[in-house]
Amino acid sequence: MTLRIAVYSGPALTPMLPALSRLRMAVFRAWPYLYEGDLAAEADYLADFVRAPTAGLVVAFDGQEPVGCSTCVALVEEDAGLTGPFLVRGIDPARVFYFGESVLLPAYRGRGAGVAFFAAREAHARAVSDCDFAAFCAVVRPEDHPARPAGHVPLDTFWRRRGFTPYPDLTCGMAWREVGGDSEIDHTLSFWIKSLHGKPLP
């Protein structure tokens, strides 16, 4: 079965936000994010996202049902927690398009939706900006983390095949409550970067 992929921006984003929130909360509960979804935090996050003129949302549909989502926005429209690490590293945030989450229900993985999420976001970034680079970040977990599932295959190879290079020393912090926890805890995420137009990586 082929999933239908659609890209939303501007006012057309708004009706898709409940699906994005629902999929974020479902998929990020699992390793490695262990995110205990919080509707108030989701609402704040989505309100900021939808206000950004460069925001793009890619949705994978099974029939009429959204089963996966992926977001992107110019990095300059994000807050200092995300732009700061680039400034410290001497990378102008205005040159970077930020790729947010990709969340796909497990039953639909391995059919090309994740590849399509990257292709659609890169096309969106090129269409709405002249940014040189795309960047995303992923949570860093210790090898011996007690919740790491046996045999878990990290996405590193998948991301490298999409053309991204890891920057383990370029990191940001994000706090969220983990499943079973009672308060938010800080997490470190490290960035991956890809050149969008052939400019050498920073």
Ligand SMILES: CC(C)(COP(=O)(O)OP(=O)(O)OC[C@H]1O[C@@H](n2cnc3c(N)ncnc32)[C@H](O)[C@@H]1OP(=O)(O)O)[C@@H](O)C(=O)NCCC(=O)NCCS
């Ligand atoms: C990240 C995520 C969206 C990837 O989704 P996915 O749909 O399984 O990924 P794909 O099926 O596109 O790609 C997986 C592999 O299958 C291949 N593939 C299978 N069928 C394919 C098809 N029809 N077309 C293209 N590629 C296909 C891809 O090429 C890829 O292999 P490669 O890396 O060797 O090229 C999914 O794993 C996920 O939701 N993970 C949990 C959340 C998460 O950690 N997100 C990332 C941080 S926000």
